[in-house]
Amino acid sequence: MSNEHDSDSIEEKIRQARLVRRIVLTVIICIVALVIAVSAGGYFYITSALKPMDENSDETIEVEIPIGSSSAEIGRILEENGIIKNGTIFRYYVTYKNESGLQAGTYELSPSMDVNEIIDTLKEGTVIQEPEITFTIPEGTWFEDIAAIIAEATPHQEEDIMEELDEDYVETLVNQYDILGEEVLHSDVRYALEGYLFPAKYDYMEENPPVTAIIEDMIERMEEHVLRYSSQLEEKELSYHELLTLASIVEREAQKAEDRPKIAGVLFNRLEKGMRLEVDPTVAYAIGEHRYMTSYEDLETDSPYNTYRYEGLPPGPIASPGAPSIQAVVEPQEHDYIYFYARPNGDVIYNESYEEHRKVQETYRSEWKEAR
Structure with a gap:
C-alpha cells in the first residue's frame, strides 16, 4: 500500500x-x-523616420533656419514644417554621423527628401542676413562671466539673467537634456549650469532673444559634443558631470593643444593613486576670483572646490570647456607623470616624483612674480 x-x-x-x-x-x-x-x-x-515623409510629393516648403541653430533646433523646425517625421531622431542621427557645418538660411525643402538629402542641402547653405546680435564665449569662461557677456550683447541685465536661471528652471532642463543629471542640483555646486554652456560664437536674428533660448542653445551645443563619446564614457565608467568637471580643469590649466591630453593623463593618474588633484584653477574658483598666481594663504581656503584640501573631484565643473579639452579627458595620454608645472609662457613641465617637481617649482617660481 x-x-x-x-x-x-x-x-x-x-x-x-x-x-x-x-x-x-x-x-x-x-x-x-x-x-x-x-x-x-x-x-x-527609426528607419521610417529617416525616409521621406512622402516620396511622391511635388510640394516645396520654405524653411528658415536661424543663425546659431543647433541640430536639435533644426530637427524641431523641420518636423514642425512637415519635412521630417521626428526632430529628435534627426538630432541623434546628425550626432551619430558626426555631421557638422549645417548652415543657417532660407531653404526650399520637400517632404520627398530623405534625411541625408536634407543634411546635404543644409550643408550647402544659402545667402543669409547679418545677425542682429552676436557674441562669443571663450573657452574656459566662468558662468558669471558668461552672464556678463550675454548682458553686454543683449538688452538683458546681468542680475536678471542670474535670477532667471534659478533652481526651478534648471530642474526643467534636467528632464530635457541627457547630459544634465541630478548632480548639478547638489548643494555644494555653486552654479548648476557651470561647465554645461558650450564656448562658441552665437548669432541671433532677433534684437532681444529670450535668456532661456540663449542658455538652451549653449546646452544643446555642449550636448552635441558630449553625446558622441557616450560609449567611451560608459567603458571608462565616467559620467557626463565627471567628464565636464575634468575637462574644465584641463581647459583652465592647458594653454597649448599638446598639453591637454597630457594634463588629463596626470589627473587620472592622481585619482587612481588616491592623491588630491591639487590644481590651482580650482583654488581660484573656490575663492571666486581670477588669480594670476596662487598664494599659500589661498591654498587654505575651505571650499569643496579646493582640490588642495579635498580629495577627488570638485562638486562640478569650474568653467566651460571646449571640444579639445573634452576630447582630451575621453582620450587622455597614458604616461607615469603625476606632477606638472605650468610656466607663464605656456610651457608645461611633467615629473614622476615630488622631488623633481619641487626642483622645477624652485627653478621657475620667480617667473610668475616677474610676470605679474
Missing part, C-alpha cells in the same frame, strides 16, 4: 515538474518575443 502511495506521489511530482517547465518555457518565449517585437518596432520606426 505504501509503495503504491509513494509511486503516485512520484508521478505527481513529475507531472508538476513538467508543468513548471512548460510554464517557464512559455514565459521565456513570451519575453523573447516581446524583446524582438520591441526591437524590431524601434528599428522600423
Whole structure:
C-alpha cells in the first residue's frame, strides 16, 4: 500500500515538474518575443523616420533656419514644417554621423527628401542676413562671466539673467537634456549650469532673444559634443558631470593643444593613486576670483572646490570647456607623470616624483612674480 502511495506521489511530482517547465518555457518565449517585437518596432520606426515623409510629393516648403541653430533646433523646425517625421531622431542621427557645418538660411525643402538629402542641402547653405546680435564665449569662461557677456550683447541685465536661471528652471532642463543629471542640483555646486554652456560664437536674428533660448542653445551645443563619446564614457565608467568637471580643469590649466591630453593623463593618474588633484584653477574658483598666481594663504581656503584640501573631484565643473579639452579627458595620454608645472609662457613641465617637481617649482617660481 505504501509503495503504491509513494509511486503516485512520484508521478505527481513529475507531472508538476513538467508543468513548471512548460510554464517557464512559455514565459521565456513570451519575453523573447516581446524583446524582438520591441526591437524590431524601434528599428522600423527609426528607419521610417529617416525616409521621406512622402516620396511622391511635388510640394516645396520654405524653411528658415536661424543663425546659431543647433541640430536639435533644426530637427524641431523641420518636423514642425512637415519635412521630417521626428526632430529628435534627426538630432541623434546628425550626432551619430558626426555631421557638422549645417548652415543657417532660407531653404526650399520637400517632404520627398530623405534625411541625408536634407543634411546635404543644409550643408550647402544659402545667402543669409547679418545677425542682429552676436557674441562669443571663450573657452574656459566662468558662468558669471558668461552672464556678463550675454548682458553686454543683449538688452538683458546681468542680475536678471542670474535670477532667471534659478533652481526651478534648471530642474526643467534636467528632464530635457541627457547630459544634465541630478548632480548639478547638489548643494555644494555653486552654479548648476557651470561647465554645461558650450564656448562658441552665437548669432541671433532677433534684437532681444529670450535668456532661456540663449542658455538652451549653449546646452544643446555642449550636448552635441558630449553625446558622441557616450560609449567611451560608459567603458571608462565616467559620467557626463565627471567628464565636464575634468575637462574644465584641463581647459583652465592647458594653454597649448599638446598639453591637454597630457594634463588629463596626470589627473587620472592622481585619482587612481588616491592623491588630491591639487590644481590651482580650482583654488581660484573656490575663492571666486581670477588669480594670476596662487598664494599659500589661498591654498587654505575651505571650499569643496579646493582640490588642495579635498580629495577627488570638485562638486562640478569650474568653467566651460571646449571640444579639445573634452576630447582630451575621453582620450587622455597614458604616461607615469603625476606632477606638472605650468610656466607663464605656456610651457608645461611633467615629473614622476615630488622631488623633481619641487626642483622645477624652485627653478621657475620667480617667473610668475616677474610676470605679474
